[in-house]
Amino acid sequence: MGGYGxxxxxxxxxxxxxGRAIDEMREVEVEAGVLPAADGSAWVKHGLNVAVxxxxxxxxAHPRKIQRQDRAVIDVRYNMAPFSTSDRxxxxxxxxxxxxxxxxxxxLESVVLVERYxxxxxxxxxxxxxxxxxxxxxxxxxxAVALADxxxxxxxxxxxxxxxxxxxxxxxxxDKAEDNYGQADLPMGILPTTGEIAFLQMDGDLSVEEFNxxxxxxxxxxxxxxVLMVDALKRRYDEKNGGEA
Amino acid sequence: xxxxxGRTGDKRMSGAETGxxxxxxxxxxxxxxxxxxxxxxxxxxxGDNIIATRVGWVKELNGTVSVDPINAAYMPRSGDxxxxxxxxxxxxxxxxxxxxxxxxxxxxSLAPWKVEFGAARIHMDVGDVMLARVQEVDEAHNVxxxxxGVGLRRLKEGMMSEISMNHISRLRGDGDSTLRAxxxxxxxxxxxxxxxxxxxxxxxxxxxxxxxxxxxxxxxxHRATFDASLEAIMNDAxxxxx
Numbered sequence: 088m089g090g091y092g093x094x095x096x097x098x099x100x101x102x103x104x105x106g107r108a109i110d111e112m113r114e115v116e117v118e119a120g121v122l123p124a125a126d127g128s129a130w131v132k133h134g135l136n137v138a139v140x141x142x143x144x145x146x147x148a149h150p151r152k153i154q155r156q157d158r159a160v161i162d163v164r165y166n167m168a169p170f171s172t173s174d175r176x177x178x179x180x181x182x183x184x185x186x187x188x189x190x191x192x193x194x195l196e197s198v199v200l201v202e203r204y205x206x207x208x209x210x211x212x213x214x215x216x217x218x219x220x221x222x223x224x225x226x227x228x229x230x231a232v233a234l235a236d237x238x239x240x241x242x243x244x245x246x247x248x249x250x251x252x253x254x255x256x257x258x259x260x261x262d263k264a265e266d267n268y269g270q271a272d273l274p275m276g277i278l279p280t281t282g283e284i285a286f287l288q289m290d291g292d293l294s295v296e297e298f299n300x301x302x303x304x305x306x307x308x309x310x311x312x313x314v315l316m317v318d319a320l321k322r323r324y325d326e327k328n329g330g331e332a
Numbered sequence: 333x334x335x336x337x338g339r340t341g342d343k344r345m346s347g348a349e350t351g352x353x354x355x356x357x358x359x360x361x362x363x364x365x366x367x368x369x370x371x372x373x374x375x376x377x378x379g380d381n382i383i384a385t386r387v388g389w390v391k392e393l394n395g396t397v398s399v400d401p402i403n404a405a406y407m408p409r410s411g412d413x414x415x416x417x418x419x420x421x422x423x424x425x426x427x428x429x430x431x432x433x434x435x436x437x438x439x440x441s442l443a444p445w446k447v448e449f450g451a452a453r454i455h456m457d458v459g460d461v462m463l464a465r466v467q468e469v470d471e472a473h474n475v476x477x478x479x480x481g482v483g484l485r486r487l488k489e490g491m492m493s494e495i496s497m498n499h500i501s502r503l504r505g506d507g508d509s510t511l512r513a514x515x516x517x518x519x520x521x522x523x524x525x526x527x528x529x530x531x532x533x534x535x536x537x538x539x540x541x542x543x544x545x546x547x548x549x550x551x552x553x554h555r556a557t558f559d560a561s562l563e564a565i566m567n568d569a570x571x572x573x574x
Contacts, residue, residue: 127403144405147433235387236403237405240386242360243359244360280361281378317361324356324554
């Protein structure tokens with residue numbers, strides 16, 4: 088058994104502390120178009136995580152030094168609200184939020200057709216209102232829905248999912264305890280239609296077999312979340328689905 | 333249904349195929365096989381499939397599959413009639429916000445007045461509204477505007493409002509029929525520019541009626557029931573039913 092001393096993360100019957108099976112995701116809800124002032128927006132609840140994302144643009148990129156003559160730049164600002172965790176987070180950018188903003192922007196750049204908007208900037212604001220574990224994945228999912236809602240052309244939606252290892256067992260979608268006291272964490276940004284991976288980070292050690300199991304779990308979860316994302320976008324506009332449209 | 337037409341300037345040829353039922357797609361969704369059809373706007377050819385790149389309605393016209401986006405930013409095209417708001421003034425040119433990613437540039441030589449170098453501000457200052465045409469857009473998205481042309485002028489009175497780019501065709505109607513009816517019903521002068529800005533000038537009752545119409549366009553311009561809702565509002569118009 089790995090991890091932290093006596094902390095038990097799996098029940099004796101193999102289920103997890105919150106009762107989920109090892110390949111079971113937390114409950115996910117997605118809404119599109121929640122902010123009237125933004126060009127596109129989304130709200131995603133993933134377990135106890137809540138993220139709101141607003142997209143503005145494309146607009147002229149300022150300052151000029153960030154402009155790219157052949158494509159748009161995606162300016163992501165990931166931020167956790169001070170009240171999002173039990174310990175108050177000091178407002179403003181920190182090293183972690185800078186890193187997540189950067190990797191999220193790079194993941195989104197691989198799906199957005201940035202070459203359509205030279206010299207422009209697409210501003211993506213991700214605000215984490217409540218954090219449990221896996222907020223970067225929730226942020227990516229919210230950003231994808233908000234970008235689609237803003238009418239930004241994209242090759243595919245991108246879904247953020249994570250799996251990891253606790254007590255030498257590979258589990259899908261880590262909760263807070265599993266994230267804090269588990270052995271490994273593997274968040275991914277997956278293009279659900281093609282199965283391509285646009286973003287991957289790994290914290291901890293995984294064997295090749297464990298990695299493949301994580302990949303399999305993540306792919307399965309990405310497809311499930313993708314259905315909810317598509318549904319949220321269609322619900323916003325399609326009368327036949329009983330949405331507001 | 334024939335109500336969802338393409339952007340102004342799209343050719344609508346006779347014998348064109350129109351889908352029996354509207355289909356809403358999201359980015360990455362496969363629309364169909366790419367054999368025998370061309371990938372139009374809002375789509376991408378990926379392998380054997382044509383995929384959507386935007387949330388919108390699938391449209392097939394003359395062998396080209398495209399997606400009519402529900403929400404999209406205005407991208408200026410040469411020849412577009414636009415309503416711009418002056419953002420800054422230099423000695424010999426104006427920069428105008430045309431509701432797109434980049435400001436339009438109106439040089440002194442394309443203004444309708446004889447402007448002395450350094451006196452541009454006398455004719456139009458920051459915040460003034462102009463009716464202009466897009467003269468040129470280069471590959472780096474530099475937009476040059478012109479005010480030389482019939483009807484192009486500084487808009488000194490009336491009200492300006494914004495609607496989504498994709499609702500312009502709904503407000504205009506087939507062959508501008510809806511717009512004509514609205515002009516008659518409201519007894520107002522109305523300009524619907526290609527950049528999603530609408531200018532209305534008339535008496536208070538007419539302008540108030542048009543505000544109602546524009547609110548309806550903003551909230552329900554994408555609905556199939558839009559025409560019926562508009563007709564209901566038009567019954568209460570100051571000028572009666574058009």
